[in-house]
Amino acid sequence: MEERTPVLEMRDIVKVYPDGTKALKGVTIKVYEGEILGLLGENGAGKTTLMKVLFGMLKPTRGKIFLRGKEVRFKSPADAIANGIGMVHQHFTLVEVFNALENIILGMEGHGIFSKIDVENARKKLQKLMDELNFQVPLDVPVENLPVGVQQRIEILKMLYRDVDILILDEPTAVLTPIEVKELFAVLRKLKERGKTIIFISHKLNEVMEITDRVTVIRKGEVVGTVKTSEATPQLLARMMVGRDVVLRIEKPPKEPGEVIFRVEDLWVKGDRGEEAVRGLTFEVRAGEIFGIAGVEGNGQSELIEAITGLRKIEKGRVYLKGVDITGKKPRELYDLGIAHIPEDRTHMGLILEMSVMENSILGMHWRKEFSRGFLLDWGRVEAHARELVEEFEISAPGTKAPVKSLSGGNQQKLIVAREVSKRPEFIIAAQPTRGVDVASTEYIRNYLVKLRNENKAVLLVSADLDEVLQLSDRMAIMYEGQFMGIVNPEEVTEEQIGLMMGGVKGEPQK
Amino acid sequence: MSLKNELRSYLKPLGESVLAILIGAFIGAVVLWLSGYDAIAAYKALIQGSFGSLGNFAETLSKSTPLILTAITFAIGARTGLFNIGAEGAVYFGAIAAVAVTQNLRNPVSGILAGLLVGALWMLPAAVLKVYRGVHEVISTIMFNWIAFYLASWLALEVYENPMNPNSTLPIPPGARLPLLVKNSTLSLGFVIALFTAVVVYILMWHTKLGYELRTSGLNSKAAEYGGINPKVAMLWSFVIGGMTAGLAGALQVMGVPPSYSISQGLANVYGYGFDGIGVSLVGRNHPLGVIFAGILFGALNAGATQMQQTGVPLEMVKVIEGIIIVAVAVPGLLDMFLKLFRRDRA
Structure with missing residues (x-):
């Protein structure tokens, strides 16, 4: 990348858990405006921890975060969202008995205890957003009755509804079907066109290859390297991620089925x-x-x-x-x-x-x-x-x-x-x-x-x-x-x- | 599990409970001081009254007996995912059943069996409503407690009234009374039975298939179902076993406590144990063995209260102190919840 100021920089982040586990050992990442940055690593590599630090859910032991060149420290997710950073978690944070609309406006329904919730206005705004993105979810069904894939789309909409500029997606495709993944990617590309910045956490090589502009690979709490996706191959990324060549093929000898x-x-x-x-x-x-x-x-x-x-x-x-x-x-x-x-x-x-x-x-x-x-x-x-x-x-x-x-x-x-x-x-x-x-x-x-x-x-x-x-x-x-x-x-x-x-x-x- | 590991896993909750008791005692002292009493003297009397002599200690253990058993009712419920506060009613009927049955069958075993059986039966309606109609057990057991109170009062006053003494029911006949462990005290074999029950329930919950199924249902009913366990059956068992221990508490309370060996007017000597048992269970971490120690602590508070009153602290103030300590010792449950939330944030 050319030398411009990153929209977001996390510098030398260290996170040691109370039990002594070193989840992050000095991680530095830079994210540029309007790109999709892949954060690649195996389970337990520290991807999620890093993003939780960014999102104000965890306090880093050491390290600094810069947003548009200014040092920031988010005390809570609400704080991060107010600054335009949104996150969709691997495990959803939806109220199961609420429908999509209620879930999305939750926390934005107005400040006074007795203030009226303008549901209809919210619905219109949401419908407009969904139409623009070609990204439909049923608004009136309790989310517990919806498939996991749809629930995730609601999570993403929830963040978009809050006008975030930087969207963090933690293993977003883990629960999606191939078609839903394609739909998701289409949405992500649209968001990118509109200048939004996306951090895409995954351990799936093909997806990272397909959707990201650059990839930062993390292994055991450290950055292994950052590469341009156009210059990377799945084999290279796999090597960086696990430190060895992964056999992605499965040995399956032919066999005649029995009774x-x-x-x-x-x-x-x-x-x-x-x-x-x-x-x-x-x-x-x-x-x-x-x-x-x-x-x-x-x-x-x-x-x-x-x-x-x-x-x-x-x-x-x-x-x-x-x-x-x-x-x-x-x-x-x-x-x-x-x-x-x-x-x-x-x-x-x-x-x-x-x-x-x-x-x-x-x-x-x-x-x-x-x-x-x-x-x-x-x-x-x-x-x-x-x-x-x-x-x-x-x-x-x-x-x-x-x-x-x-x-x-x-x-x-x-x-x-x-x-x-x-x-x-x-x-x-x-x-x-x-x-x-x-x-x-x-x-x-x-x-x-x-x-x-x-x-x-x-x-x-x-x-x-x-x-x-x-x-x-x-x-x-x-x-x-x-x-x-x-x-x-x-x-x-x-x-x-x-x-x-x-x-x-x-x-x-x-x- | 090896003994060492098991001991270690108890150490932390024990430490937290002890800490909370100390904090509770401290706040209680501040309240006493602010109200113009000599807190140190009051506490001295409290400890003297509960542990100061063999007789006082016997009184403590005696008072802890029903509390241990009703706490087990709540603990089993909590471990099965229920908030069963119906022990109160089952205590009354356990006591009535013991009085009724021993009039003819004049031996302690029949009284105990009657208490166990009737306690379990009393829990059944709430259990059935919960399992088959989805009625929340908090609502049903609260309601049933009131039904129990008036029904038991009527039985005590009208059916099993003592013609010689209008203030109580017929006494348990001498042949069915439990032997005293310490002369001139109210400490009977009932305390040993309560201890034995706690151990049996512990073995049941942690060392049998049924206990495994109950705990699994309590923690994750979906996983239980997947694992071939019927959570509804688990809940029924939880109510029934809980009813048994509460009924036993009632039976022991009349069969083992001199001098009256009967239910006094207004159910005074069997009233409140079901509710206090909830606090005891929380302090004992909903664990049958932890409940033994928590029960003795509560027994000590009750036993020492009389002596504390003699230092000039009015009875009402004694109850205030008790309340503060109970709240403080109940906090570890809350503390755990806070810690959990905190940890989830950090995880």
Whole structure:
């Protein structure tokens, strides 16, 4: 970049947590007006910490922040927003029972306790903003009933509504479908045209390559370097990010699938709002194959998984495991029959964050004889079990007694995978198994799913990450509005075909 | 868990509770001083009255007995994600049941079993309303406490009234009374039973499948469901076990406390323990073992209050001091919340 004053500079930022962890060891970044700066790094590299320092959520141990050449220090996010810096967090900060409109105007509804909220004016202003950006969200539905992707768009709108000039996006695509990512990128480009500055935090190489102008790579709390995106390659960035060449390919030897393990016949399931979320699905998963379900999120995938794992009522249709009718069985029975479930929401469903690694390592199998001694739980054996999982899956945890919330996202996810596999299942349902997980763990988990398939297990993979489905599946379906638009061979299908099916156009039937 | 680690995990909350007690005592002293009393003398009397002699200490333990049990009711609820404040009503009926059953079955075991059973039964309506109709347990248990008060008052006055003494119910017959641990005191075997109950509940909550399921439901009901646990069943258990310990508190209160061995007029000797138990549970960190120490502290405050009054501090002031200390010791719960918020900001 030419020598002009950066709109924002963070100089020599050091952050040491009270427990002595050095999250940032002197990080300097410069952001120029109207650019998209990528902040690339693995989970735990310090990207989020750095941005929280900028956003006034954390006090830096040392270091200075300059905004348009003037030194600033934000005491709170509100302070940062007032100065034109907005942030969209990885974990949303929406009031679940409020609708989009209420969430967006929250905090801007006027100052007096009794002052009237001008909802209609806000709605008009918001609608105008959405029209300009071609970025629509339903304003009147409680956000808890909206898909994650839409919730994120509301978060972004919330910031735009506050007229910020500098927008920080923390892993914004972690929860988005490929199409939503494209939409997001289109919006980001529009924002850039209007002179807004964007800091894009990610660990996804392709996205950083696609959307950013420059990339600053952070590793273990230090800046590894800053490069112009036009001069970078994914391989170069990957090397900078992890300090080694990452194998992004998955080894998957060809394999003939065996007998049918899992079969669904004409399945109908209702969503939370009573809509037909799953509409007459029929499919089967065989031993030794990974059956992938791709599709834009919110097209019934979650409801399908919940229905076949006993968490949601099946309206119509039958489900079979190894020829036995398991329709309507409870989760406990299903686990005992040989189903394992890696849920899409690891922090709300897959784990009890306050409980220890040990206690989490037996969730969904705690009733098994191997873990009890008469009336009592045999904590000795539970611990041995947890230790085995930690060792076998290379989970980095302070100990088996440490609460799970002290683990990084990738390690939490590995713990879930480890636990589910330890149930010794015949059939594994993996929903969004690598969402929000760092590169190394993603690679590990993907390879593990392939390993299960090689061991002749049946695997159902449901993922919004199209690359993941393409890479891992032996057969794949594309789901749209509760139905399959087609079941295809991932090696033969073209991107265009998939794109069409994701958009609701039925594909040619393939084997 | 190894013993050492387990001890360490208790040390911090213990330290925080002790700190809060000291702060509470200090503020109480300031209030006394501002009101023109000799704070040091008053506190001396308070400590003397609660720990000064074997008899006084016995009184402390005696007063702590029902508090430990009602605190467990609240603690189990809190661990299961419930704010169950229905112990109060279950105490009354536990006491009534003990009086009623021992008139014919003249042994302590039948009285205790009756207390456990009726306490559990009394919690059932609130439990069923919560689980099947979604009625919030705070609302239902408050309401049920009032129903309990008047229903129990009526039972005490009309059904089990003592024809020889209009101020109380029929006494527990001598064969069903609990033996005293210290002569000329009110400390009975009931205290040991309360301790035993606390240990049993601890084992239940931390060393059994049921306890694992209750705690899982309390922390994350969605994860519980995913893990093959029915959070509704967990809640039912939580109410029922909590009702049992509260009912037991009522039964022990009439079977173990001389001289009357009966329920006095206006339910005076069984009233208030359910509510005080909430504070005791908070101070004891909603943990059955922590509750033992918190219960003894509260027992000491109650026992020492009489002697403190003799230094000229009016009874009302004694209650004010008690209140301040209770608020202060309840603060660690708040302190934790603050710390949590603070940490989340920093994380």
